[in-house]
Amino acid sequence: MPTPLTPPSAPHWPAPVARTAVDATVALPGSKSMTNRALVLGALASAPVRVVRPLRSRDTDLMADALRALGTGVAEDGSDWLVTPGPLTGPARVDVGLAGTVMRFLPTVAALAAGEVAVDGDPRARERPMGPIITALRELGAEVDDGGRGALPFTVRGRGLVDGGPVTIDASGSSQLVSGLLLAAPRFAKGVEVRHEGPPVPSTPHLAMTVRMLREAGAGVETGENVWRVAPGPLLGGERIIEPDLSNAAQFLGAALVTGGRVTVPGWPDDTVQPGDALRGLLAAMGADVSLGPDGLTVRGSGTFPGVFQGLEADLHEVGELTPVLAALAALAATPSRLTGIAHLRGHETDRLAALVTEINALGGDVRELPDGLEIRPRPLHGGVFHTYDDHRMVMAAAVLGLAVPGVEVENPETVGKTLPDFTGLWTDLVRTA
Structure with missing residues (x-):
């Protein structure tokens, strides 16, 4: 079991709860x-x-x-x-x-x-x-x-x-x-x-x-x-244009599933090698309606609140950074999930597999660690402190859970500044659309 790294005296962030379906456009900073x-x-x-x-x-x-x-x-x-x-x-x-x-x-x-x-x-x-x-x-x-x-x-x-x-x-x-x-x-x-x-x-x-x-x-x-x-050989000068960070879209697009609503991320590239582009297929496999057009990538949930969506069986070896948010979605899904190919996540900012098992189960979940992944069986969840282990992706996972579970208190939300400094502000604005 990982050891929380943030001092207990640090303030927690009450994850906002959605009261109706979200309907939002979220512009993301660069990759x-x-x-x-x-x-x-x-x-x-x-x-x-x-x-x-x-x-x-x-x-x-x-x-x-x-x-x-x-x-x-x-x-x-x-x-x-x-x-x-x-x-x-x-x-x-x-x-x-x-x-x-x-x-x-x-x-x-x-x-x-x-x-x-x-x-x-x-x-x-x-x-x-x-x-x-x-x-x-x-x-x-x-x-x-x-x-x-x-x-x-x-x-x-x-x-x-x-x-x-x-x-x-x-x-x-x-x-x-x-x-x-x-x-x-x-x-x-x-x-x-x-x-x-x-x-x-x-x-x-x-x-x-x-x-x-x-x-x-x-x-x-x-x-x-x-x-x-x-x-x-020499490397050229000139311009290097940075795409929006597609992996950081995971929790925002996931909110459409959790609440049965709509989220659009503008500027989604037609041709990209970013691993976050895999969200299109992964969220569709969970029941989302996913479309890419001139306005960006749009994900629509079930159209009912709360959203109804399926679990996920997927090998995430190529896109392991998406695991924490997908695991949070899986804990709220209607059917079990199995996420594999991600043993290497034990060597990331924290041991992400152990951290997800510990924190989701502490809220009443049923997550079991596999040799190379996670098995997740949905159960009713309750509030509590969600430790983040100085890992930005754990903050994002906690926020997704908090959409549907009142009383989720996120430890050290500031650690999300590693890749998305204004995350809590963007997330709060998103939930306000619900």
């Missing part, structure tokens, strides 16, 4: 995953890069601050960020917080700096998988001192260059382990060939995002089965 990739590619570019409509959140601010510490200019320009590449230098100290993208992407950039870069983060960050990327950097010619831990904290002793070449890793813990090596590879003397050996890599849409953004920046990338090759 965290795209923003942090754009920042890294901008720092390594041969000319300035404008990141258009980036997400401003704890995770992206941590990335911007880390790159600034290494000598990159990252300046606000209206609602955009202007990234001005410069010589990467140390000594520097970098705080990665609890951001997987920062802790996996930044070390390869630090290896290109001239000087020492000390990297550390939140206490939970020291438990997240980092060994494969540390070992890979050493094999590619970088010097990393981690005291033999294979985890944070560690120091990268950069020489201003990395040889690069072929490397084999086990990336079954996180696709970010591959992306971190690929993003900096154009600046390696020999580029890189990353080969994965082990259980399947999770969240491969994020790898597709890395490959697409590298190519858009001018990099030569080849892919095969469990192998990725990036050629050495």
Whole structure:
């Protein structure tokens, strides 16, 4: 059972209860995953890069601050960020917080700096998988001192260059382990060939995002089965336009199911590699009417309040970040659910499987942990404190439950600032439409 990380004295957020069906349009800020990739590619570019409509959140601010510490200019320009590449230098100290993208992407950039870069983060960050990327950097010619831990904290002793070449890793813990090596590879003397050996890599849409953004920046990338090759060469300046964060749409679109109402997310792209795009099929499988048109993506529930919808049997290996909200929906559904392919979530911001079992069951639910997922049988729920373990997705799951369950008190709602700082305001406005 995970241990709640927030002091008991921290104020709780009473999750708003819906009294009728919601009817709302919710505009979402930019994708965290795209923003942090754009920042890294901008720092390594041969000319300035404008990141258009980036997400401003704890995770992206941590990335911007880390790159600034290494000598990159990252300046606000209206609602955009202007990234001005410069010589990467140390000594520097970098705080990665609890951001997987920062802790996996930044070390390869630090290896290109001239000087020492000390990297550390939140206490939970020291438990997240980092060994494969540390070992890979050493094999590619970088010097990393981690005291033999294979985890944070560690120091990268950069020489201003990395040889690069072929490397084999086990990336079954996180696709970010591959992306971190690929993003900096154009600046390696020999580029890189990353080969994965082990259980399947999770969240491969994020790898597709890395490959697409590298190519858009001018990099030569080849892919095969469990192998990725990036050629050495310059990265282009210019504009990088950030899409809305589709994974952060999950709870808003889910509210249409819970209340039997309608929610539209404008700006949903016709062609995207974001894993959140899978919500279209997943929510339809639960009984929603899902349509994509000029106004965006619209999800309609049953048309009755409260909403009536079915459980879900799905392999979420590719889209594990959607699990907490889908599990909350499953706890309110009319039939049982089985969510599989997500054993890797035990190594996320918290052990998400154990956390969901603990918190939903504490409200009267019936959730059982499987070797690679969750089995959820709907039962009447009651109010209580929902611990969030410094995990933004747990806050979002609690909010969904609170739509239908009076008295849900959400611990440490501020942790949602990791990816969606104004979540509680957006959520309150949504519920007001009900």
